[in-house]
Amino acid sequence: MSDWIGFSRSIKLDWLNKAAEIYMEEKDHRKVKFALDKYLTEKIVSKYNRRKTVNILIRIWVNVEPQHTQLRDTALNLFKIANENEKLAIHWSLVMVAYPIFRDITAIIGKLLDLQDDFTLSMVRRRIYELWGERSTLQYALNKIVRSVTEWGTVEDGSKPGDYQGKEQLCIDKKEVKLLLIRAYLVTSEKTCLRFIEVNNLDELFPFKLDLKLDDFNGSKGFSLNKMGSDVVITLQ
Template sequence: MSKAVVFSRPIKPEWLDKTVEIMLALQNPDDIALSINEYLSQYIKSHINIRKTREILMNIWVNVSKDEEGFRDKALKVYTFCDKSERLAVHWAMMLLAFPIFRDLCAIIGKLSDIQDEITLSQIKRRVYEVWGERSTLEHSIPKNIKTLRECGVLEQVKPGVYRVLKREVKNKDVISLLIYAVLKSRDKLYHSVWELERFKELFPFIIDVSVADLHRHDAFVLDRIGGETVVSIGKGFYDG
């Protein structure tokens, strides 16, 4: 099935924060949408762009599938008590699940940044097209995703069309578990070696430390031994409440 490209507007981290703030205050999705609209109207003049931006924010945090409601609810709880500097990582986990284009773009940037200090827009586009095909919607969507990453402070523009990754450390174990779970859930693979977790390219801006003991803390993960190495897969129950 063809994957949809819907991340068509740049998103600011403070807009994500406000979305969560509104969600914690309101229950009805229609009320949440109206409140987000009113908030965005302070920053965006076009009614069409307000709607598009609101839909992206709603798809990240509000309009999640039944299968992901438990994860979303856990993410909300973690967001409320984690350090403000680590809230971006919570949003990141939600965005990875909401938008395959965002996930794939981040994985591509992560791979490129492992082998070179500076990344060009043309390199990113070429690799995205290899995964998604040369769709007309991508020409519009890719720059919006890149601008979102710049707004989030994880990509720095060195010069037009050339970027450098800015790293940040995440220490909160619950935040790290959200990131790991989001990657595992979004990938079409039954299990991963534990040694891979800290090297997930989708998490390119985050410096994390994951141990087997950390994984044992959560029912979200199942550990096993295959071919002489410890592997991890998604479990059940941890994000149900």
């Protein structure tokens, strides 16, 4: 678990889409940064807040860690042919990879929603403090991440401030997008393998209905299936 947090602004889905679209046309990160700043000028008046937002978008889609460029490039190719649900799943994959705090917070939300239909910000705060320690930057990031995933339509506001409701899972049609989510999960969890029986019920991927089958991994580039005792496990090649 990294000490670095970094997710300091709420991010709208339209902004993520725009970052991907600009990066498709222009690979130079300085030009992408300039184009995003121009796009957000009327949406975020404060130069400071706009710069922070652009930096988050750039980290997600452009300036990725060298070991993750292949995953990002796969995401970009899928984005070109994805429907709206799949675009969100693609962004989700890359945000998990770029921001470990996002992965951990969404895992907590997913676990809570597996137990009940709603959750509160205080529940998530208590659990994330146990993992990351209590600090003001974490509280700030928690608010921004929960607000972001709410605006993306994966959860909704409850009857009182700080209360949230789960929503019906989003269907993903393309097998390749589902596999991208699993790859991002394995990369960010730093697990060496994943039991197949867990694949369709990962807390971090709570917004998405995957319905993956063993055959979906057979022959899929980048994955291997192996036996571990009585379990079939999935590993990255």
